[in-house]
Amino acid sequence: MSTDAATARLTFEVVKTACSNCNLRELCLPIGLPPADLRRLDELVSTRRRLKRGDHLYRAGQEFESIYAVRSGFFKTDVLIEDGRDQVTGFQMTGELLGLDGISSEVHTCNAIALEDSEVCAIPFSHLESLSRQIHTLQHHFHKVMSREIVRDHGVMMLLGTMRAEERLAAFLLNLSQRFKARGYSPAEFNLRMSRDEIGSYLGLKLETVSRAFSRFQEDGLLAVHQRKVRILNTAGLRKLMSHQRG
């Protein structure tokens, strides 16, 4: 869609938003700040931006200037190479940050795409840096967030490097479940926001293989699937599946 940029501009809202009374602050950056610091943080988040399903939040190659906190909705990030291959590098939900990859070269290195209508807070990175020079705990928390991203990526490398198809899907579902739970939603029943193809890309599998794994889980009574609606029936069973030796 070539109208992305235009759309983006239109949905840019120049309203002040307030971290200090945002109910996400346990998940997002301003964790555990004293009220005084929290008020200073409010200056940081200058704009909110609303996206429709399918919109790009940013694209690979675009200049990097802000990171984004997901206020509501669901995103994927992916990288593509010339020959057409692409790899989904992550799915981001409420309270998670997007754009950390852009810091290194001042250019975004992946695409961030809304998988449902979403809203994000834009955090100008230079402001974040200057504020975190003043607020100790903010600095430390930000470092932890970046580090957590590295640890998460190592987990995915483990998954892609050593697990077989059904283990990968089990790990993926358990991870989603736990993240929904942390946000106060049911850990057992949720709607997938992404297609089989996108799950496959993330897990290094073809969409048919993902589909078959879902069917197998259903046969085995581990879960009930209907299209994108998933109900986990046997968490322990999924977990056990993951820790089975190869072979």
Place this chain on the structure above:
Amino acid sequence: MSTDAATARLTFEVVKTACSNCNLRELCLPIGLPPADLRRLDELVSTRRRLKRGDHLYRAGQEFESIYAVRSGFFKTDVLIEDGRDQVTGFQMTGELLGLDGISSEVHTCNAIALEDSEVCAIPFSHLESLSRQIHTLQHHFHKVMSREIVRDHGVMMLLGTMRAEERLAAFLLNLSQRFKARGYSPAEFNLRMSRDEIGSYLGLKLETVSRAFSRFQEDGLLAVHQRKVRILNTAGLRKLMSHQRG
């Protein structure tokens, strides 16, 4: 080896080392600092530590307190899970940082092992944080380094998720080549510090597959291999191999 800890203590040197005249500063943290700041940085790197081939720099589960800059030598990092599977998450050479994964939970999440006799600078993380609150460019550079790690991990995810065996090995060799070049060594001829098994673990392949891919490259005149000695004969050929469509 249960004597690791004892060895580590013995090889701990309580000598002041100086970033200001370290020839790695283009690769390491203190890039582009004015002389005055550089001198303050010297206080940061309190200790150097020498490791023998096979020694652990740190282990998963150990308390995190410092990151490490490789002064000389070669490392691997890996994560293992209970059932015995393990995944090499990276290889680190001169000027690269180790331990960034530990920031998130204040505990190291992987093992760092010297693949040859090596020397590292220990950088107490809390010192780094306080100094980077004072030195703007240090802060920014550190953020870039963390972000670069995330981008690197995305590259590995791409490799593990979408590439076939020979593409993976080609990508791996080209990456090594380029890093040796950046350090002033020959990009065409180098010694691998890691075993076929370790390469395989990093690339999500079995050691036999790695070995076969090496043999194939040799047959095709792309490189000359003898054990761990590699000479790249046709860089363009390797690069072309990587960009071939699957199928």
Place this chain on the structure above:
DNA sequence: TGCCGTGTTTGATCCACGTCAACCCCGGGT
């Protein structure tokens, strides 16, 4: 209400890589 397009499921077949096993190479110790 029926049609169309997109996403999903399922089946049949193929192939890249894993597995198992034998052998080789080379360096270190006696």
Place this chain on the structure above:
DNA sequence: ACCCGGGGTTGACGTGGATCAAACACGGCA
């Protein structure tokens, strides 16, 4: 000089997941 052991190579064979192909479910729209 010999043996020994760990890493590396090579071959034969098996298999998990990719590929190709067909049918199906569902939401949107005329």
